[in-house]
Amino acid sequence: MNEKIVEIEGLTRIFKKTRAVDGLHLIIETGELFGLVGPDGAGKTTTLRLLAGLLNISEGTAALMGFDLNNQPDSIKPYVGYMAQQFSLYGELSALENLLFFAELFDVSSKDLEERTERLLEFAGLLPFKNRRAAHLSGGMQKKLALACTLIHEPEILLLDEPTTGVDPVSRREFWNILTELHLRGTTIIVSTPYMDEADRCSRVGLMYAGKLIECDTPHNIRKKIDSEIIEVWPVNWQKALDKVMELENIKEVQTYGETLHILVDSGERQLPEIKRSLKKAGIEVRSIRVAPVHMEQAFISLIRRIDA
Amino acid sequence: MNFRHVWAVMRKEFHHIIRDRATLFLVLFTPTLLLLLMAYALTVDIKHVPIAVLDYDATQTSRAFVQQITAGQDLDLYAMVYSIDEIDALLVNGEIKAALVIAPGFDRDLLSLRGMPLQVIIDGTEPNSGNFAVEHISARAETFVDSAVLSQWQPAGVSSDSLSVLDVRVQTWFNPDLKPRNDLVPGLISMVLGLPALSVALTLAHEREHGTLEQLLATPIKRAELLLGKIFPYVVVGLLNVILIPWLAIMWFKISFNGNFALFFGLSAIFMFGVLSMGIVVGVFMRTQAAALALSFLVIFFPGFFLTGIFFPLASMPEEMRMEAMFLPGTHYAIVTRGIFLPGVGMEVLWPYAVMMAVLGLVYIALAALFFKKKLG
Numbered sequence: 001m002n003e004k005i006v007e008i009e010g011l012t013r014i015f016k017k018t019r020a021v022d023g024l025h026l027i028i029e030t031g032e033l034f035g036l037v038g039p040d041g042a043g044k045t046t047t048l049r050l051l052a053g054l055l056n057i058s059e060g061t062a063a064l065m066g067f068d069l070n071n072q073p074d075s076i077k078p079y080v081g082y083m084a085q086q087f088s089l090y091g092e093l094s095a096l097e098n099l100l101f102f103a104e105l106f107d108v109s110s111k112d113l114e115e116r117t118e119r120l121l122e123f124a125g126l127l128p129f130k131n132r133r134a135a136h137l138s139g140g141m142q143k144k145l146a147l148a149c150t151l152i153h154e155p156e157i158l159l160l161d162e163p164t165t166g167v168d169p170v171s172r173r174e175f176w177n178i179l180t181e182l183h184l185r186g187t188t189i190i191v192s193t194p195y196m197d198e199a200d201r202c203s204r205v206g207l208m209y210a211g212k213l214i215e216c217d218t219p220h221n222i223r224k225k226i227d228s229e230i231i232e233v234w235p236v237n238w239q240k241a242l243d244k245v246m247e248l249e250n251i252k253e254v255q256t257y258g259e260t261l262h263i264l265v266d267s268g269e270r271q272l273p274e275i276k277r278s279l280k281k282a283g284i285e286v287r288s289i290r291v292a293p294v295h296m297e298q299a300f301i302s303l304i305r306r307i308d309a
Numbered sequence: 310m311n312f313r314h315v316w317a318v319m320r321k322e323f324h325h326i327i328r329d330r331a332t333l334f335l336v337l338f339t340p341t342l343l344l345l346l347m348a349y350a351l352t353v354d355i356k357h358v359p360i361a362v363l364d365y366d367a368t369q370t371s372r373a374f375v376q377q378i379t380a381g382q383d384l385d386l387y388a389m390v391y392s393i394d395e396i397d398a399l400l401v402n403g404e405i406k407a408a409l410v411i412a413p414g415f416d417r418d419l420l421s422l423r424g425m426p427l428q429v430i431i432d433g434t435e436p437n438s439g440n441f442a443v444e445h446i447s448a449r450a451e452t453f454v455d456s457a458v459l460s461q462w463q464p465a466g467v468s469s470d471s472l473s474v475l476d477v478r479v480q481t482w483f484n485p486d487l488k489p490r491n492d493l494v495p496g497l498i499s500m501v502l503g504l505p506a507l508s509v510a511l512t513l514a515h516e517r518e519h520g521t522l523e524q525l526l527a528t529p530i531k532r533a534e535l536l537l538g539k540i541f542p543y544v545v546v547g548l549l550n551v552i553l554i555p556w557l558a559i560m561w562f563k564i565s566f567n568g569n570f571a572l573f574f575g576l577s578a579i580f581m582f583g584v585l586s587m588g589i590v591v592g593v594f595m596r597t598q599a600a601a602l603a604l605s606f607l608v609i610f611f612p613g614f615f616l617t618g619i620f621f622p623l624a625s626m627p628e629e630m631r632m633e634a635m636f637l638p639g640t641h642y643a644i645v646t647r648g649i650f651l652p653g654v655g656m657e658v659l660w661p662y663a664v665m666m667a668v669l670g671l672v673y674i675a676l677a678a679l680f681f682k683k684k685l686g
Contacts, residue, residue: 015686052527054685074529074683082527088520090321092328097321104317105528133328149524 005030005157005188006051010060013046020046022211023060028190028204030156033183035202036192037300042208044192045085048161051190052082064157078106081150085161087142091135095126095145098134099152106153120148123178140171147178158182160191164198176201196296205296209304223294226302228252229268231275232292233261236285244282248275255301262298314530318538322512326542336508336543340501340550341557347497348562358438358445359387361399361408368416373457378409378449384442400432407431407442419457425450494564495650496619498554499643502577503613505543505550506588507605512539513592513681514601526683533678536589540674543588544581551577558650567653576645576663583638583666584609586673593681617643641665 006028013021021043028034036044049055051062053073061068067075089098099117108116121127124144129137134145143163150158160179164172176198183189183203191202199205200219207215207222215222235241238259245254245261250271253264265271268291276289326332360379364371379386387405390396396408412426419425429446431439516522525535551574558564587609595601615621616630617639623631634640641662648654656663 049523049685053683054523054526056684056686077527077529080527082524084520084523084527086520088522088524090325090521091519092325093321097324101317101321102524102528104313105525105530107311107313107529146524 003030004028005032006062006064006190008051008060008062011047011050011057011062012059013043013050013055014058019211021050024211024213026206026213026216028188030188031183031186032188033179033201033203034188034190035199035205036190036208037194037196037199037205037296038192038208039304040194043211044208045161046211047208048082048159048190048192052080052159053077054082078153079156080159081153081155081157082159083146083150083161083163085165087146089134089142089146089149092133094131094133095121095137095141096130098145098149102149103152108153116152116154120151123151124148125174138171140167140175143167143171143175144178147175151182156188158187158189158191160189162192162194165194172198196300199296199300207300207303209307214307215303219296222303223296223299226264226294226299228264228266228294228302230292230294230298231263231265231268231272231289233263233275233279233289234259234287235261235279236287241279241284241286244279244284245275248278250274253302253305255298257297262292264298264302268292310531311534314534315538315541318530318535319541322539322542325512326546332508336505336546337549340504340554343504344494344497344501344554344557345561347501348494351493351497356382357385358383358407358442359385359405360442361388361390361396361405362386363390363393363396363408363410365413366411366415370416370419370457371411374411374415374450374453375409377453378446383445396430400430403432405432406438409446419454425454491564491651492647493619494558494562495646496617496643498558498650499580499639499646500613500617500619502547502550502554502580503584503609503639503642505547505581506584506609507602509540509543509585509588510591510595510601510605510609511598513589514595514598517596518598523685526685532681532683533674536674536677536681540582540585540589543585544578547581547585548574548578551581555650564650566650568649569653569655572656572659573646573649576642576649576659576666579663579666579670580638580642580645583670583673584642586670586677587638590673590677590680593677612637613639616640619643635665636669638666638669641669 004027006026008024008026011021011024011026012019024047036047038044046055050057050069051064053069053076057070061070063069064076065079069076090101093101096117099120100113103113103117118127121130124147126141126145126148129141134142137145147160147163150160164175167175179189179191180201191198193199202219204217205215205219205222206213215225217225233241233245238261242254242256242261245251245263251263251265255262255264263275265275272289272291279286279289326336362375364375375386378384388395388399390399390408393410396405396410399405400408408430410428410430412428415426417423427446427450429443431442513522516525555566555570555573559566588605591604591608592601595604612633616626616634617637618634623634623640626634645659645662648659
């Protein structure tokens with residue numbers, strides 16, 4: 001444990017004129033479950049593809065298990081399981097045939113083959129569907145099959161690119177249970193996700209924005225980074241309330257979330273009565289108003305706003 | 310080279326071909342359909358060409374001659390006319406494709422062996438029918454001379470050789486049986502058997518478009534393993550056609566196969582390797598199936614038509630084009646098919662072409678492996 005399994009220094013990838021990944025520094029230790037979060041276009045997919053050796057590095061270096069990606073991109077492949085964002089298995093092959101195909105390409109010995117495919121299919125809950133063509137599996141099952149295919153060679157490092165995007169909540173939960181199990185067994189996992197509740201389940205989170213890693217810490221510390229508390233308001237008239245809240249003094253930021261407003265303040269307990277009073281004076285009715293815990297999502301939006309400002 | 314990797318890719322590719330009915334149908338039957346289509350389209354029997362006759366001679370001999378040439382289904386007598394102007398009008402209106410003018414004194418000149426004063430006017434906008442009329446009239450003139458004239462003069466000791474003074478130009482190569490196909494079909498075979506190259510050119514782009522390449526590149530597979538694994542299934546399917554297509558040529562088109570079939574099969578396998586390697590080079594450079602298809606047509610399909618010497622003899626091409634033709638496996642294979650089908654020649658003649666096809670295949674697969682990067686962008 002505590003070995004540096006991924007070492008990234010100044011990692012940059014330029015597409016034409018866009019710096020999709022821009023000077024990334026990151027060290028990941030063996031056994032981490034590292035979440036890469038950030039808005040669309042932040043550079044998450046490019047980062048994972050670079051780490052999987054699928055793209056050439058424009059500047060900087062990255063090493064996985066001590067193998068430099070610039071010089072030995074093929075040396076890392078036996079140790080890495082990469083799962084692309086879109087479905088990238090062979091639709092006309094059955095679930096089992098897909099597994100066997102990747103098993104052979106990853107040089108899984110024939111004596112391990114049967115036991116391992118059986119175990120993975122069971123692990124992914126796909127045993128009853130093993131002879132069904134991959135194209136005819138549901139979205140969630142396809143994702144689980146893809147994960148099984150990336151696990152077939154028992155990789156040291158898993159690179160998963162938004163593995164739960166487009167998957168129903170039940171399958172999403174099942175998927176994360178599998179990831180947690182792998183994490184507990186000691187596999188190093190780097191997973192990108194647009195879902196903040198998933199980021200919360202990681203041991204460490206890297207926040208990407210415009211190709212840069214703007215924060216990198218445990219979920220707990222990231223939530224603390226915004227140094228604020230949140231007052232959640234559910235007004236009757238949303239627009240009127242928003243206009244009024246924006247005029248208030250001593251508040252740091254207002255985020256809207258559906259019909260509710262999240263007001264970032266220094267101290268929820270102290271400022272709650274104040275805000276209640278002001279809203280009442282302005283004749284704004286509220287259905288509820290309370291001090292709420294800070295979620296990753298609010299921290300994330302706040303941190304990005306600070307960068308933009 | 311890890312053959313387990315190659316084998317894995319091959320099996321996957323076979324599944325793809327066999328389970329996708331459209332792909333299966335295309336790779337199995339496109340060559341057959343194309344051969345049938347082209348063999349018929351390119352050697353279509355011209356029949357019932359309408360002609361007009363202007364008979365200045367108006368003798369029994371000239372009438373017998375007209376009857377002779379319009380007998381059967383080849384030329385139809387559209388009208389007997391009385392002036393060149395009438396011919397002109399009929400040609401302009403497209404009512405006739407050719408006209409025969411029999412000069413005054415036809416009967417006298419012919420029977421006195423002085424000549425055969427005939428004129429054939431054809432519609433130059435449709436040279437095929439016109440030429441057909443000319444050939445046909447010439448051929449029938451020969452028969453006519455034989456039957457009508459020779460019988461009269463032979464008792465007088467005139468041999469058929471001396472009739473050459475009659476200046477009846479007879480193109481003996483033409484006849485309405487299937488003879489042109491004897492030469493054409495083996496050439497066409499060499500072309501249609503190269504068609505799986507188009508499918509191969511598409512397979513890499515197909516993987517790119519479906520995102521499966523991304524997953525494939527994340528495995529330790531070597532470039533050459535992947536490319537060979539993709540080519541071999543199409544070699545096998547192509548070899549099924551190597552059996553099917555000559556069978557079709559022999560049974561359907563009644564082409565005689567005078568060579569050794571085992572030799573034909575072996576050389577065809579080498580050709581498959583060559584032309585499919587060429588296909589994979591196209592696949593390496595093109596990112597979408599549409600682009601791969603377009604480039605295949607440009608560098609494989611059309612040159613397969615025009616540069617391989619099937620229709621236009623290599624000898625009549627400019628030097629640069631002949632050089633280019635040498636890089637097409639099909640050029641060498643066309644010589645092989647024609648050589649094995651008709652004269653039935655063996656390896657002692659064909660070995661240089663076998664070597665060329667093998668060398669081209671190796672060069673192309675090396676090029677493909679060189680330029681195929683195990684990267685996405």
